Structures are given as C-alpha cells and as structure tokens.
Amino acid sequence: MSIRTVPSGQLNGHAVRPRLRIAVVGAGYWGPNLARNLKASPDWDLVAICDLDVERGLKLAETVGGVAVVESLDELLDTYNLDAVAVATPAHTHHGVVMTALRAGKHVLVEKPLADSRAKGLEMVEEAKARGLVLMADHTYCFTPAVLKIQELVASGALGDILYVDSVRINLGLVQPDVNVFWDLAPHDLSILDFVLPGGLHPTEIAAHGADPLGTGRDCVGHLTFGLPNDAMVHIHVNWLSPTKIRQMIIGGSKRTLVWDDLNPQQRISVYDRGVSLEHQPRSAADKRTSAISYRLGDTWSPALQEREPLGQVVAELAGSIRNHTMPRTSGESGLRVLSVLEAVTQSLSSDGQSTLVAGNEVNLQVAR
Amino acid sequence: MSIRTVPSGQLNGHAVRPRLRIAVVGAGYWGPNLARNLKASPDWDLVAICDLDVERGLKLAETVGGVAVVESLDELLDTYNLDAVAVATPAHTHHGVVMTALRAGKHVLVEKPLADSRAKGLEMVEEAKARGLVLMADHTYCFTPAVLKIQELVASGALGDILYVDSVRINLGLVQPDVNVFWDLAPHDLSILDFVLPGGLHPTEIAAHGADPLGTGRDCVGHLTFGLPNDAMVHIHVNWLSPTKIRQMIIGGSKRTLVWDDLNPQQRISVYDRGVSLEHQPRSAADKRTSAISYRLGDTWSPALQEREPLGQVVAELAGSIRNHTMPRTSGESGLRVLSVLEAVTQSLSSDGQSTLVAGNEVNLQVAR
Amino acid sequence: MSIRTVPSGQLNGHAVRPRLRIAVVGAGYWGPNLARNLKASPDWDLVAICDLDVERGLKLAETVGGVAVVESLDELLDTYNLDAVAVATPAHTHHGVVMTALRAGKHVLVEKPLADSRAKGLEMVEEAKARGLVLMADHTYCFTPAVLKIQELVASGALGDILYVDSVRINLGLVQPDVNVFWDLAPHDLSILDFVLPGGLHPTEIAAHGADPLGTGRDCVGHLTFGLPNDAMVHIHVNWLSPTKIRQMIIGGSKRTLVWDDLNPQQRISVYDRGVSLEHQPRSAADKRTSAISYRLGDTWSPALQEREPLGQVVAELAGSIRNHTMPRTSGESGLRVLSVLEAVTQSLSSDGQSTLVAGNEVNLQVAR
C-alpha cells in the first residue's frame, strides 16, 4: 500500500524563477477564485488566507490545500514575508487594506472598484508610485480572450475610427446593500473601455440617468452617456431588474463594426464589414449631403478565441509587472480613471442627469499609459 | 375560349355595408402598402392614386388594378367624391395636404410622424376636431399582433406596475436627408408606448443625447430617457449605423417582465415570471433595506400570436372610426403626443442633453383618451 | 384632371430583345408567385392565366393587370402564340400538362416535383430532348442567394472534400392529402444537393425510415440517408409535426464546414475554418490512428448575401436557356434525379428501411450536366 503526501508546489516543475509569495485577503465571493488561480500558477506561492471570519478562511484554505489562515492583516504582513497581497474585501475597505499593505512594502492586486471614492483611489495610486510598488486593479474582463482580441482589433485599426460604443449589461442581479447599479456593474464596462480605447478612458464630461422604481434606496436601472473624440458617443446600460440577461457591447467603427456577445460562447465576437460611409468630396450644393453617403455590405467575420481562464492571466500579469518593474495593463491608474467616471455619475444623478465634468486630468497628464 | 374582365370590387361580396371611398396621396415608399391593403379591404373602395410624379402613380395604379391616377390634390378632392384620404407624402408636406383634405371635409389617415412640428400637428388635430372628422395617425406597429398582445397584457395588470422600459431599434438604416435618427425611428417606439402605457404617453420632461460621428449633418445615434409615474424610467436607443439589427423592447414590471424581440418570429413575446420584489413591512433599522428584497424565479411564457398584416387592421380601424364616430386607437392626439416628445428631443439635443419640458399638457387635459 | 392607362410592359424599357410570351397554368398556391415574377421580368410577356377554376384565374389576373384568363389548356396553347408555359398545377397532373405543352412545341417550366413517378418524369425529359425544347424544374431554392453562394463555395474547393451533409427541414406543416412528408419536403433538400454537389446527385442506394404516429395514412416524420463518394454521408430529416421550425443544412468538408441556417436572415451562411484532420503519413504501429488526428480551431466567416427574390432569377434563367439553347441549371434531368431518389425512398420505406438501389444511371450516363 502506498500513500504519499507531496509538498505544495512540487508537482509543477516548469517555473525556472523562484516563486513570489502572496496572500489573499478576503475569503468571500471573489477570494476563492483568486486563491485557486494563485495556487495553480507557476509564478506564485500562495502562503496564506486572511479573513476576519476565520471559519470562512479555513474553509477556503482547505480547498486549496496546505495554506495558513490568519485573522489579522497586521499579523499577515508581519509574519509571512510576502511579496504581494491580493485584496478581495468589500469596496469600502479597499483603501485601508491597500494603504496598509503598500506601507508594509507589498505589491497589491485589488478587486474592482479600486476604492469607494476618487480621492481614496488617488491616494492609493500615489502611495504605490512613491514607493515604486505595483498597484494592479483586478479588471478581470480585460484578460478574457474576447477583450484581448477586441483590444488587438481596435489597436490594429481594423475598425477604423470609433464612431459609437453601446454596452448593455443587464440581468437579474443582486441588489447591493451599499452601492447602486452603476458602481456595481459599470466598472466592468468602464475598465474594458479604458483597456480597448486608444489612449484609455478620458471623458471630459458624462451624463447619467438612473431609476429606483422599487424604492430600494439606490438606483437599480442606469444609463450613462459620454462623448469620445470626434463626436463619437458611448452609452452604457446597467440594470439589476432584468430577467433576461444581456451582455453585449457594440463598437461601431468607420471601417468595421464589432459586436461582442459574451453569452454566445460559439461566436462571442463578430466583426461586420458593413456600414455607412461619408465621402468628403466637393459636390454641388443641392445634393451635398445625401449623395455623399454610401453603404457597404460586406462579410462578417468571427475570430477563433482560445478559451482560457482570465484570472490566470491576471495573476501572471501581476507577477510579470513585479519582476520586470513594468506597469500592469490594468494599473491603479486605470482603476482611478474608472473611479473618476463613477464619481461624476453620482454627481450627474443628483442633478437630474445634467452633464457633469469628470475629474482626473491631473493624473492622466502625469502618467503615460 | 373564355376571357372575362371583372369590375373592380365585385369579387368580394361579403361587405354588407356600402364601401367608403378613399384615395392614396403619395405613391412612394409607403403608398403602395396602403393601396394594396385598401384594395383588399371589404370596407374600402380605393378610387384613386394621387402623386405629383404621374409615372410613379401609374405604376402603383397598375399593381392594384383599375384605379384612376391624378396629379393634383385639388383635382382629387373635387372630383372623386371621397370619404377619406390616406396621406403617405414626406413629413414636411403632411400639414399642407392634411389641412386641405380636412377643409374639404374628408377624414384623414396620415403616415407617421403626424407633422414636422408640434404646432402644425396641433393645428391639424384641432381642425379635425372642430369639423368632427377622423384624423388617424398611421402608427402601424400598434396594429401588429405583438403590440396588440402587449397592450392587452399591460392593461390586464399581468405585468404589475411598470418599473422600466428599454427599447432598442438599431440597424443599418438609410441616413435621411432632412431628419435625424430620433425623428425617423423614435416615432415607432413612442407611438407604441403611447398605445400600451396605461394613460398614454405624457412625460413631463425628457433628456436626449445624440451623436453624428460621420459628420452627416444630423444625429445618427440617439439615446432618449424620461420618467414614468412612480420613478419608472423609459430609455430608447435609435441608431442608423449599426450593422447588427436589433428591435427589442423590455417592459419590466413589478409582477412580470415582458421582452418583445420583433426579429424572432418564433417567439416574439416572452413573459418572465421572475424578478426582484421589495416588501414594505416594518423591520429593524439595521437590516431594513437588504432583507426586504426578495427574488422570484418563475417560468417563462410566450403567447401564440396570429400572424396578420397590421395595415389591414389600420384601414379597418379607420373605417370603423368613421362609421361609428369613435376616436381611432392611434388618433391624431396620439400622433401629437409623439410630436411633443420629438420637439423636446430636439431642444434637449441643442442644450447638451439637459432635461427638457415636454409641451402638450393643454391638449392632454382636454382630450380623454 | 389626368387619368392615363399605360399598355402593359411599356414602362420597363430596358430589355433590348423582344420579350418571350408565356402563360401560367394553375392559379393556386404557387401560380401567383410565378405570375408576379413573370410580370415584373424584362424578359417575359405574361399573356394569360389558365385554370380550370375560372374565378381563381380571374382573381389572379386582376392582381397582375391586363392578362387574359382561360379555362382550357388546349385553348391556351392554340390561341396565344406562346413561347413557353409555366406549370403550377398539382404534381399528379404535371405529366399530362407538360407532355401536352411540349408536343405543342412550348418550352416548359414546371413546379417541383417534376412528376409523381420516375417513369413519367423520364418520358417528359426525353420528349423535351427529342424536340429540342427547354424543360426546366422550378427548384426555386437553387436560385436563392444562399444556395448560389453555397454552390460557389463548394465548387471553388473552399470546403475541401465533402465529408457529410446533414439537412433538417422541420416545422408544423400541412399534412398533404396525397403525398407523404418525403415527397412534400425532401425535393427541396435533394434539388439543392443536386445543385451544389460536384457532379450532381447520383446516390447508388439509399435508406429511408418514416413514421406516421398520428395514423394519417402517410409518413409525417422521415429520415433519409445515403452515401456520397469517399464514404461521405448525407442525412435528411423532414418532419411535418414539429412546432419548432428548423431549416438548417450542415456541409462538413475536409477543409472547412458550412452551416446554412435559413431562418437567420442576419447570418444565413457560416463557414467554420475548424475541424478534424487526419494526416496520412507513416507512423509506428502503436500510435498509428490516434496520433495522426489533429484539430484545427480557426475563424468563422459569414459571406454577405444580396437579398433578391429567387423566382426572378428562375424566370431569367428560363429565358436565357431558351434564347441561348443551353440547359438550365435546374434542368428536367435534375428534376428526374430527385424523382429517382424519391422512388427509392418509397421502396425503402415499404421494406423496413432496407438499403435500396436508386434507378436512373441510364439517364445520368447520357446527359452531360
């Protein structure tokens, strides 16, 4: 009879570099996903789970095998000689946990949204910068094969200039106790846009319209619009009350239009080679407008996507950024740009949907993306 | 050998009442559909086609068989002893044509939009009213089996209170020479809402956001939001630049939610018996909000719809209204309510999406719907 | 006031050649479609409608304007100096009507199926051949933009060798009084295959399985399988009892696979550049089979299709064949190949699904396609 126990990490012999040491803070909804992916990564040694609720921490530790459980953040940072922490606690605690970790000299991966206010997010970004530490926002969607492909297509110029973006993210969602539907769902759309738009997400002003028809105390249905350069327009629809689930983003371009239907695994991305064109050539006054418009009716193309778990890419990006002293693709700055828009949303909602300026240019000017 | 010719109208012997006499004014895009349906109707005797372009009029007359063609509206009204005219000319001519017909004592069916300004529409409505004539807006969608069923379901209370409406009407559309995408497409959504919302369409203010990213001189992408009673919210997305075609309306209700996907002939309407509920009962202060929210996960139901050409119903409704001296379901007032919103849209667009009051309460107060 | 009547055919001045003269025989379900397309065609002068039910003939004549109606076929052929007749009578009458027309020296377009037995069809084909007349089967599907594109893609080698074909044509169909579901629906699939398969439809044997679970007296559910060269396989599923409508054909190729979903107007044809490959190279005995199999996961491509009414193409093809003395793409021989399979189906059904030889090689050998 042969029973053996194998030390954690021994089975994967492919990582030539020593593994980095990390802990997961927060064992609730998202923490287990982080823990599982860190455990499976050749880059990381998952050392500990930290949660105020020790029972929950132990339960998570058991599923990943041989990991310590600790109740207090200070103990965690003092004891385990960590390189980094991955933070999956509630949004209003991000600032406190992350600042503590940064001050202890740890790199940080933090769940979206970066913080619950722009001011706090800015402090976190500046602290990381001052200390030369990596602060990465866990904008997981940006590491899905679909979004990576979208980013690549936009960057390659295949779509031409962007004319409009329409993003719909609606389903029967959990009405959150302390944030409205914009703060809960729109970070996905905004972080994706920050990732795929050339130059990132820098709207100068936005308008938001929301409704709370059930009287829950916070908006459950929301519409957000803002402009892009060249009179392009972005619209985002988020909704917790829809029994039909839609996750669709249309990126209309001057050359081609891309439709991402995340609920269609057989054809998530379609690129339509059709559209409306306007030729800017001299014409007689009479037919100036109509005759210059032409229509293309071309083929549709759907790129093959390798199915891969995006969170595995997130933790690899984190390790790469730390090792190579580079900024991760979903940096703290990116998280901050998302926060800036969310704060403007809150302001617009409180002024009957009025167009509202988006703070944040001071950071945008300093940071080359 | 036997060749026979049959006088027009003799084959259909089922109409017990004498047929009403009508002419179609405008033989362009929509006129042929009106002519064909009037020809096939047991209520109507299609007497003439009127078009400034006589060749076009003749071509249409040939397809419906044995109908006179006339160039001038005055000749038409003087000569043919008509009961009514059906107007399918460009929007900016509606006011002139309709006023002339009304003053000649004819009942009128007019294509959407009722007119190209609210003031003109109001004049038309008041003229018809003063003369006791039927002025009907050809809001064809309101006579489709799908919309009739939606109206019935909303009226029956099956959906409960309406929480939100989201309507998307996007495809690669013809960029119109003289109107923007709101005036071209939103009349469909607005007239449908006027038809299905209990009490009709009476928003006090709206906000509209549009974009003209191609520089065509008019908005090609548009978003319109407004409130309904009880903090419910309507959003309408119209777009001429989308290569993917979507015609979907979601009506979220407190009891059930209805999704109308007009491009799915096998299941146009789905009624979801699921959603979020908020129970208003006394609770402790701490858990007041979250614990009172509950989720229902019930079945989906899709009513059978008889496929029927809606324009056939339109011309039947017109005849019925004339004969019974009743207001048609898509009355001139209904068309006016649509115009009121469209004018507010134009105003909101010109003030950077600011919330804008909707004119028209003076009419709404007078007219019981 | 100006009323004018215009002689039929004068408005379309584009046809430089004199129009050919044709009559439609049969004013029932399909006749009106033929009449409408012949009327609209620059190639044809629609001269008369022939139907035993004169009322029905008159009704049809009225919708196309200024066409004679005649009760008897002999009168029709004697009187109107026709070039051709288009036959849309019930299948069991095709042989009689077509033979009479051919003997009168008329070219013939005949609705599918060509006849109600292979022997009759063969006689019709031989009569036309002996007289040098065009006998064209109205396999309308073969003139749809989708099938034309499929034919082009198969012929170009884009799919590689055909590995399998699976065609599903099911919906709540009218249970026909005198034919089973194979004879009613499978002619569509078979004529399409005859059109798109390189070399046409020449199965040596087939097997058919049917069921009549309602006891209607004829099979309402049917499955037909046969082989193609190189061990490829065709399967056709026809069903009158399915409340869900499916019209889908999958053509699996060694290079690419094509899926035609005729109920998805936004993406009727998808070409998948993925599949299984088998490399035929020498290997060690042990891993011979498994290791030689590889998988490709490439992009999907959907060609743009111009929407065009196929029957317009049918009548143009008929005119072209007559004028240029060429064989139409859906020739009488093609109709005969379809009949040969259908007769084998009947035989296989009566012998518990046994593999059954398909007659017809004698014709196939004579006729170069």
Place this chain on the structure above:
Amino acid sequence: MSIRTVPSGQLNGHAVRPRLRIAVVGAGYWGPNLARNLKASPDWDLVAICDLDVERGLKLAETVGGVAVVESLDELLDTYNLDAVAVATPAHTHHGVVMTALRAGKHVLVEKPLADSRAKGLEMVEEAKARGLVLMADHTYCFTPAVLKIQELVASGALGDILYVDSVRINLGLVQPDVNVFWDLAPHDLSILDFVLPGGLHPTEIAAHGADPLGTGRDCVGHLTFGLPNDAMVHIHVNWLSPTKIRQMIIGGSKRTLVWDDLNPQQRISVYDRGVSLEHQPRSAADKRTSAISYRLGDTWSPALQEREPLGQVVAELAGSIRNHTMPRTSGESGLRVLSVLEAVTQSLSSDGQSTLVAGNEVNLQVAR
C-alpha cells in the same frame, strides 16, 4: 497569530446519519468530478483515490484535501473498510473493476457505458443482484434539472402520447482511440430516453447508419433510428466532426411538444402547445383523411429550472439507494438496456444499416423498473 487545521468533514454538521465510506477508482477525466462531489456531500466520506498512475492520483488527492492515494484495487478494497466504490476508469476495464468490487461486497457507481459489451454488463448486473448490492450507472444527464423536468412532464401526461423523438448531439469531439461515435456519445441520449420514456428503453429493433469519411478507422458520424410503441419513432444523430455544437432533443407529443436546447441556459426547455391532431370520428369516404386533421396554435411555456450540479444528485441517489435498499433511478439494468442498443448498432452498421433485433428482453422481463 492563529493557524488551525480542521479535520475533514467536521465543517458540515448537517448529516444526522453516519457517512458512508467510498473511494474513487480512476483519477483521469471524470474521476476529479466524482471526487469533488463526494467530498462536498453530507452523505459520503471520501476515503481514498485509486489510480495506477500514482502521480495523477496524488494530484487529485491534493485538490480534495486529506485523502489517501493507493495504486492497487486489491489494496484499496482490503484496507479501507469501504461501503462503495465509484469507478471512472476506461470502459474496457469496467467489467474487471466492478466485478472485483462487487465480489468484495462493495456497492458500485460506474461511469457510462456500463461495460464494453452486453454480455459483460449482464454479468455485472446479475452479480450485483445476487449479492443484494447496488450497481448504479453514472448517467449524469438524468440528474440535470432539465432531464428531471422532462421526465416529470412526460410522466404527468402533459405531452400526451409520444409521437417522435429527435436528438442531436454534435460538435467537434475528440475522435476516441477505441470506440466509435455511437459508443462515445449515444449513451447520453439512450440513457436519457431510458429515464424519461414511460416504461424505459425497450426497442425491439434498430437501424444505424454511420460514416468514417476521414478514414480514422471508426465511424465519426452516426444516425440511429428505432420505433416506439404506437408507430412513434426515435432518431439520434451523433457526430464528432461538426464545428457547430448542437445539443437538442425534441419530444413530439400528441398534446404538446417539448424542445430541450441544452446550450441555451436562459431557456433550456420549451413546451409548445401546438401541433397536428387527427380526430378519429366517422366521416364520408371522400374527405376521410384530410378533413379529420386539425392544427392547434397555442402558447409556448418554459419552466424555471434551478441550476444544480447533477453529480451532487448522483452521489445522493447512490447513498439513498444503499441506505433504503432501493434501486437507483439509473440502475445497472438501465445501463444494460443502453448496452443492448449499442450492440445492435454495431451489428446494424456491419450489415449496411439493416434493421437489427435488440437483445435484452430476458432481463427486461425479470426486472421491474
């Protein structure tokens, strides 16, 4: 600092009865799923993993935490005082492993197919019966919410008499080294039918048609047809070569028709209240057939399904059967009925698709289901 380790099984305190002891044999594709569900179950104590490849066993053991790994089956059975074993080894080893386990007095859960021949399966069933042990086939699909609902609907009579079943299970599948596509995929369809058909799966004869167009040495495309009582018909299409994935079963009934689309998580099951009816009442000879046929066009209904992992139900059913001495719903007999059909398929394929008798009535007669 607080690190604790918790003994396996202590956290779940809800099981009042002592847990049963089980081991998983085979740590390859399916074993990890079994291990995970047994670990999570309140009914089971997962004691050991057995695999000839110890490294693979250790890897699996690590993910479930604190489970022994053993190389030899005899050691496993001798040492761990097991109540049951769950067998997830290759099909050709099932007979050997299961017979050994049964002879050691263990209850057995075995992956599909039960064995690689009917004779072996029969021996396994009889051994279990003779020893009063539970032999359960892991027909996982039968424990999905969708199939449980289908079974319930059929049993309740909601569909009426079954008229036809059409099941399509096609996608780009792994060409298996030692079985053809029927043996790989059809067990799913057959076990589901055995579960949902009233009285189970007892076809007297079947016909199968297959193709190996790539020359892999085994059929990659397959069609299987057989009759049900009252001239109903079943057809199953399995295919490894299709780049488009379809998993759809249509069950046509005399009252309603059910469509199960397993790739549509938002509406897996649709029940159509429409169809064709035949009234069996005396009529005149002439119109006997056609006039008795009528069509219903009713609503569609889609039941809500609770998403639940079916394998959790499988292990609960196994525990329940052992404790209550009842036959599991997917018994060894059920697995045997599936094998009987698969053996007939092999025979039919080797005789050009001829109808082939299905062995197994001797078992069917003895075993009340």
